[in-house]
Amino acid sequence: MSITPKGLYLTEGRLVQALSNKIASLRILLDHSNNSDELNQLMKGLYPSEIAYLIQHLEEEQRRKCVLGLKSEFNAEILLFLSPSLRKEVVNLFDISELSQILINLESDDVLNILRDLEAIHYQKALNYFPVEKSRFFLERLRHPQHTACALMRSEVLVFPDYWKVCQALEHIRSCHTPRFYDVFVVDHERRFLGSIELSAFVKCQEDELLSEVMTRSTHVIPIDWGQDEITFMFRLYELISAPVVDKDSRIVGVITVDDVMRVIEDKVAEDFMHLGGIHASDFYETVSKTSVGRLNWLLITVIDAILTSLVIQYFERVLHFKQGLIILMPIAAAMGGNSGIQAATVAIRALATRELNALNSARFLWKEVSVSCFNGALLGGGLGVLAFLWFKDIRVGLVLGGAVLFNMLWAGIAGTLFPMIIARLSGDPALSSGPLLTTTTDVFGYGLFLGLSYFIFKF
Amino acid sequence: MSITPKGLYLTEGRLVQALSNKIASLRILLDHSNNSDELNQLMKGLYPSEIAYLIQHLEEEQRRKCVLGLKSEFNAEILLFLSPSLRKEVVNLFDISELSQILINLESDDVLNILRDLEAIHYQKALNYFPVEKSRFFLERLRHPQHTACALMRSEVLVFPDYWKVCQALEHIRSCHTPRFYDVFVVDHERRFLGSIELSAFVKCQEDELLSEVMTRSTHVIPIDWGQDEITFMFRLYELISAPVVDKDSRIVGVITVDDVMRVIEDKVAEDFMHLGGIHASDFYETVSKTSVGRLNWLLITVIDAILTSLVIQYFERVLHFKQGLIILMPIAAAMGGNSGIQAATVAIRALATRELNALNSARFLWKEVSVSCFNGALLGGGLGVLAFLWFKDIRVGLVLGGAVLFNMLWAGIAGTLFPMIIARLSGDPALSSGPLLTTTTDVFGYGLFLGLSYFIFKF
Known part of the structure; x- marks a missing residue:
């Protein structure tokens, strides 16, 4: 029986509970002792991903002690499961030669992931510790942009010539040490991709059949220059588990597996969520300090938004002398527009990300959003207008509020749909658009409409 | 060579472009002809997921014509790739007996997915067309709640007794028709799970080895009552491709595969995004109409928010007589608080979803967010205060604005962190909290703080 880590789940029942208990004992140990034997004992048999989870839950000082205590037995796979900012922190606890030594056992795509985090001078140094051939290979790969097939793929890939028999392929598989794989890829004499066999179909084949007879002429190959959006779209559409990456001559140069794609999909939608x-x-x-500074940019746009709003109010100051009721109702149109705009933008951003919204249906989508805004704007604008009339016993106040809410919600529906589409067309990230840009326009429009309408209705 | 659909990608190059072209020709065909032969010709060789993509891009009337035209050759797998609302629309184009007939070829978990969408009376009727045993099985499964292991798993699963040799297992695999699988599960004489063998390791085994010798005593089994959050957490932590589902006696009753988990993960984070x-x-x-009504609830909360804000302004109306400068600056504190609160809530919601934020680090996270709010609040409140002073040449106006921005951002940081955590603790969805609740409190606080401070500073 092969020896594997036991993992936490088996030993202690429910997974999250088990992890929590482990974190508690780890914290106590780190705070009260410097004994690295005890630490290694505590971590013994845990999966790298479990250790990464534990490390993420420590304070910075505890984390330092923990990593340094584990150092001699530190498994590089732990790094892969850490969040990017923590990964940098942990990598910096090693010196370059130590780092290269622990990296050398990883698969090529994982090494690249970690090297990418280092600064140029550091990864150059780290590469010096690798065998010349490997270090040249990594340097070459590091030149490619991060979000392409080339960066996602693993180079270790098994391929078999189409004139081989099943038994020959089996023998070859048994003879070599490969990472886990899910499909058998068949190539011609120039390593050009011909077809694939799902592993569970492969084991059903008779030993003397030719690979060319049992393979499926699959069409799911990934050109090396594809971006991650195209790759995830293809994996999702065909429910792939693995797919070969080919160069421009159709030669197989690597393989992309579902676990990498899963991480990309999750990162992407989490990124949209953050934006x-x-x-x-x-x-x-x-x-x-980093958090504060990182959040400032959007808040600065809010400052500009607020100043613009103030300028609008200042411009209409003479209206404000008219009636206190207007001052009281002033913020309503902006709030209604802001929130309904975010609703439209949210649907648009997500539909753009999944490629459901595209050139073919954008006009129809815009039209639908305008209709929705008209409907909800008329309903809520009407309701609020009546309320304002009852409150201030002045039909003009009701007209001003109702009109401002209706027109601002209409604008919000249009802008909430158009902004993400335009930004996507300009190859920007649509999720970045909705927040700041949209809120600024709905605020300025909201106050402007309300005060402008007041001016006209009360003046004449 | 096995015969498979050719798919669009091979025939026409780039995937999305190919799909777009196909949609264009499909639309023309449907608008100008009723010939279902031409339609079937156009769809020939396409994957179900591709056809689903095409159907999603049609207008409702075109979609009806398309599905009815395909009817005789309609592949039930197409339904699986449609978005839920469209799936209902398409299912309703079939009568119950037709539907049962096309469903019968699907795997059990897929049939259940589609049956779940039907109303109780309809799925009861549909089940009448299945063989008695199957229909009883489905009825039993449909009783389980939707987001548990039981609903996600497929019941068709290959298991092998531990005393079998590799060659016996191979022979059995060859003899039976199974859907694609990724791991070989080994059980004892009572079908209790003992261990598993990754398929790519299994093909490396010698034929006369015992399964009990080559298996890994894996700990990654899923109890049948687990919820989807626990399942996705486990798949992510251990990078699983498939895992056995066991009942309370550890007997294997099904298998969950990575493609289902991927869909769940994506749906969940997309849901948070929408909320x-x-x-x-x-x-x-x-x-x-459905869109408009569906979006009203949040907008109604915005209405309440707006009315509360107006009441606050009305309460402080006497302050408003003092100085026009105050009216002009009134909306700023609310806007700053609203946006910084959403930032804190966004991070909290996501960290709760990935289980990074939990009881162990919630106090530290809250403390950090308070610090960030203090820092950014002091910086931006100070800056805006100085600006207001320069604008209105009155130090009191500056103090009012600066103070209101600082305190409201502080409140927003606390509320943005606490609201999601409290709602998660109460087993609610934290993503639902942030928008309406948070904005209402930061608006009311923002105006209240600004006008309250004005009252005190200008009064005394």
């Missing part, structure tokens, strides 16, 4: 909330990337593990 | 934007679920494919 919608006005955050560049999750700063959960960042320090107070 | 943050004030939408219950993506209404991209819904009609105008």
Whole structure:
């Protein structure tokens, strides 16, 4: 029976509870002792991902002690499961030669992931400790942009010539040490991709059949220059578990597996989520100072928004002399527009990300959002207008409020749909658009409409 | 060579472009002809997921024609790739007996997915067309809640007794027709789970080895009553491709595979995204009326928010007589608080979803967010205060604005962190909290603080 880590789940029942208990004992140990034997004992048999989870839950000083205590037995795979900012922190606890030594056992795509985090001078140094051939290979790969097939793929890939028999392929698989794989890829004499066989179909084949007879002429190959959006779209559409990456001559140069794609999909939608909330990337593990500075940019746009709003109010100041009722109702149109705009933008951003919204249906989508805004704007604007009339016993106040809410919600529906589409067309990130841009326009429009309408209705 | 659909990608190059071209020709065909042969010709060789993508891009009337035209050759797998609201629409185009007939070829978990969408009377009727045993099985499964292991798993699972040799297992695999699988599960004589063998390790085994010798005593089993959060957490932590589902006696009753988990993970984070934007679920494919009504609830909370704000302003109306400068600056504190609160809430919601934020680090996270709010509040409150002083040449105006911004941002930081955590503790969805609740409190606090401070500073 192969020896594997026992993992926490088996030993202690429910997973999250088990992790929590482990964190508690780890914290106590780190705070009260410097004994690295005890630490290694505590971590013994745990999976790298479990250790990473534990490390993420420590204070900075505890984390330092923990990593240094584990150092001699530190498994590089732990790094892969850490959040980016913590990974940098932990990597910096090693010197370059130590780092290269622990990296050398990882698969090529994982080494690249970690090297990418280092600064150029450091990864150059780290590469010096690798065998010449490997270090040249990594340097070459590091030149490619991060979010392409080339960066996602693993280079270790098994391929078999189409004239081989199943038994020959089996023999070859048994003879070599490969990471886990899910499909058998068949190539011609120039390593050009011909087809694939799902592993569970492969084991059903008779030993003397030719690979060319049992393979599926699959069409799911990934050109090396594809971006991650195209790759995730393809994995999702065809429910792939692995797919070969080919160069421009159709030769197989690597393989992308579902676990990497899963991480990309999750990162992407989490990123959109952060952007919608006005955050560049999750700063959960960042320090107070970095977090504060990182959040300032959106808040500065809010400052500009607020100043613009104030200027609008100042411009209409003479209207304000008219009636106190107007001052009391002033913020309503802006609030209604802001929130209904965010609703439209949220749907648009998500539909753009999943490629459901595209050139073919954008006009229809815009039209629908305008209709929705008209409907909700008329309903809520009408309701609020009546309320304002009853409150201040003045039909003009009701007209001003109702009109401002209706027109601002209409604008919000249009802008909430158009902004993400335009930004996507300009190759920007649509999720970044909705928050700041949209709120600023709905605020300025909201106050402007309300006060402008007041001016006209009360003046004449 | 096995015969498979050719798929669009091979025939026409780039995937999305190919799909777009196909949609264009499909639309023309449906608008100008009723010939179902031409339609079947156009769809020939396409994957179900591709056809689903095409169907999603049609207008309602085109969609009806398309589905009815395909009817005789309609592949039930197409249904699995449609968004929930469209799936209902398409299912309703079939009568119950037709539907049962096309469903019968699907795997059990997929049939259940579709049956769940039907209303109780309809799925009862549909089950009448299945063989008695199957229909009883489905009825039993449909009783379980939707988001548990039981609903996610597939019941068709290969298991092997531990005393079998590798060659016996191979023979059995070859003899039976199974859906794709990734791991070989080994059980004792009572079907209790003992261990598993990754398929790529299994093919390396010698034929006469015992399964009990080559298996890994894996700990990654899923109790049947686990919820989807625990399941996705486990798949992510251990990078699983498939895992056995066991009943309370540790007997294997099914298997969950990575493609289902991937869909759950994506749906969950997309759902959080929608909630943050004030939408219950993506209404991209819904009609105008359903969309409008669906979005009203959050907008109604905004109405309450706006009325509360107006009441606050009315309460402080006597302050408003003092100085026009105050009226002009009134909305700023509310806007700053609202946006910084959403930032804190966004990070908290996401960290709760990935289980990074939990009882162990919530106090530290709250403390950090308070520090961040203090820092940014002091910086931006100070800056805006100075600006207001320069604008209105009155130190009191500056003090009022600066103080209101600082304190409201401080409140926003606390509320943005606490609200999601409290709602999660109460087993609610934290993503639903942030928008409406948070904005209402930061608006009311923002105006209240600004006007209250004005009252005190100008009065005395």
